[in-house]
Amino acid sequence: MNNPKTNLPALDADEILAGVLSWVEIESPSHDGKAVNVMVDQVENEARTMGLEIERTPGRDGFGDILRCRTPWGHGEGEGGPGILILSHLDTVHPIGIKETKNPIRREDDKVYGPGIYDMKAGAYIALHAMRHLIREGRQTPLPVTFMFIPEEEIGSPTSKAMIAEEGQKNKYVLVTEPAREGGKIVTARNGRLQYDIKVKGVPAHAGARHMDGRSAIREMAHIILKLEALTDYEKGQTCSVGIIEGGTLTNVVPEDCTISVDIRIPDMEAAEEVMAFVEGLQPEDPDCTITVEGGVDRPPYEKFEGIEKLFEHAKACAAEIGFELQDLKTGGGSDGNFTGALGIPTLDGLGADGHGAHSNDEYIYYSSLVERCRLMIRLMETLD
Ligand SMILES: [Zn+2]
Numbered sequence: 289m290n291n292p293k294t295n296l297p298a299l300d301a302d303e304i305l306a307g308v309l310s311w312v313e314i315e316s317p318s319h320d321g322k323a324v325n326v327m328v329d330q331v332e333n334e335a336r337t338m339g340l341e342i343e344r345t346p347g348r349d350g351f352g353d354i355l356r357c358r359t360p361w362g363h364g365e366g367e368g369g370p371g372i373l374i375l376s377h378l379d380t381v382h383p384i385g386i387k388e389t390k391n392p393i394r395r396e397d398d399k400v401y402g403p404g405i406y407d408m409k410a411g412a413y414i415a416l417h418a419m420r421h422l423i424r425e426g427r428q429t430p431l432p433v434t435f436m437f438i439p440e441e442e443i444g445s446p447t448s449k450a451m452i453a454e455e456g457q458k459n460k461y462v463l464v465t466e467p468a469r470e471g472g473k474i475v476t477a478r479n480g481r482l483q484y485d486i487k488v489k490g491v492p493a494h495a496g497a498r499h500m501d502g503r504s505a506i507r508e509m510a511h512i513i514l515k516l517e518a519l520t521d522y523e524k525g526q527t528c529s530v531g532i533i534e535g536g537t538l539t540n541v542v543p544e545d546c547t548i549s550v551d552i553r554i555p556d557m558e559a560a561e562e563v564m565a566f567v568e569g570l571q572p573e574d575p576d577c578t579i580t581v582e583g584g585v586d587r588p589p590y591e592k593f594e595g596i597e598k599l600f601e602h603a604k605a606c607a608a609e610i611g612f613e614l615q616d617l618k619t620g621g622g623s624d625g626n627f628t629g630a631l632g633i634p635t636l637d638g639l640g641a642d643g644h645g646a647h648s649n650d651e652y653i654y655y656s657s658l659v660e661r662c663r664l665m666i667r668l669m670e671t672l673d
Pocket of ligand 1: 377407408441466467
């Protein structure tokens, strides 16, 4: 990792903001593949204009396309070798229309609001802009750089995770442009995530006349929910949330079916295995009910191993040179960085803009963080080797 003392070129915060906002204007909820692809078109056009090599893989199962953009240098045979993978997602959790209703796009002093601006249109834009800046200056990075834009990260990257792992393994470093945390902190370890769909089959009956013949699937599920939620242990960094429940048909029928979807976060693989054994071994309280469990590891956990520690120290030195102190943390949330971190590829996450309110209708970034974060990305790209 060399550290050339070059003059830092001027970056224009207003130009970056205009670019970020043009991306926020294109609303792109994960489940709306067509809307996400409008966003993919935009990024593809920008990357093409910059001279990057484009590879676009058609989406599956109604999701948007996966876009990879590579520097024209360093990817040829015998060139460069493993490089830098920059992972961003172009989808958001927000349904279409939020930009005019619940979180209108607007600037209030240092805060710039808009759906998905913080998670993570700003981060994705900053990374691409950092490369645009280097290209404008006529410079190349020591390592080849691949940008990968994911269309469905917010629902766990079901159609892209295999490709993320595959691309990760071709690279030496992975930089993820998820939002910065708590005053600009980046992420060097992440909890893993388990996802389960659990079904209970009971016995239907008239809720009045033949109550005794019925076996309520909802009642049975209530026991299961309490057992699952009891897995939560904040000290251990483990949480369980039953996020969706469906069941029953009419109030005068003892319900035959009940289904839940469950989100469990675990700090390490050991905890994951314990929880998996527990969930997969759930037994009904009422022997006439049956339980079906589907699911498992959605995103594996990763710790701050030596390669991440080194990469973080390098990023910290870059930040100090730019003029700010870079701190790191472990977070309970998952990202596409889990797939590469868990494979042992040095991964830094949370390199996006600083701000607040991911997934809420109060989502904003700090205008003042744009240039700083862009400069950090530039320095990482031009010093990692
Ligand atoms: Zn995100």
